[in-house]
Amino acid sequence: MSYKHKKVITIGIVSELTGLSERQIRYYEERQLILPERTNGGTRKFSFADVEKLMEIANKMEDGLQTSEIRKMDKERLRTDTELRNKMIRGQINAAFNIHKR
Amino acid sequence: MSYKHKKVITIGIVSELTGLSERQIRYYEERQLILPERTNGGTRKFSFADVEKLMEIANKMEDGLQTSEIRKMDKERLRTDTELRNKMIRGQINAAFNIHKR
DNA sequence: TTATGGTGTTATATTTTCTAACAAAGAATA
């Protein structure tokens, strides 16, 4: 996996990188906006991608959005991304078949 | 700075990523093979580049090298790299002057 | 107005990390 997505950063460092309080970070996890991994002992581990995500969340919160709205946007984003990916895959499959058809 | 070089990983995670014991990692720092940063409280922070470096160190140790020899190789590597960079810079400067000379 | 959302703060427990010291096995050196 890429360095960007590897979960290796503890919450104190994430707090420094994002400017968010640990309280806020834990709350956003509770609201399912981020999903850190855990050590065996239960300590949270975040990725740089999580850090980026948290900065986006901070921006949206500043714009007056609620966590529930952000959550919905995330889900919607996932849906359209998945849809697009599937379309592209179907396109590739069709192309592969058509090449050999004529 | 790139994710690869940002110092954000604590020693326990580094230990997991590299397979080295915390004792070994601290010892290699003592021998100046790596230079982690510190939090205000004194906790070490490593980068992915440090993790890569540690894997190289592990290989060299397996080959029977001593930390002092690895240290020398590092210094030598730094020397030649610096030398090469300076040569290239001088080359660029010369090229820039020559272009305008004729 | 009342309920919900977001965050700070506090308390207490647990986990993680730190340094320092001692021991031991193997490698290098006198």
Add this chain to the structure above:
DNA sequence: TATTCTTTGTTAGAAAATATAACACCATAA
């Protein structure tokens, strides 16, 4: 060979970092 040095494990105790849970408070939504 005898001695010193290198590397690593282990232990102990302190300090730092993180965890959860609860309470309070203000702002905003319903």
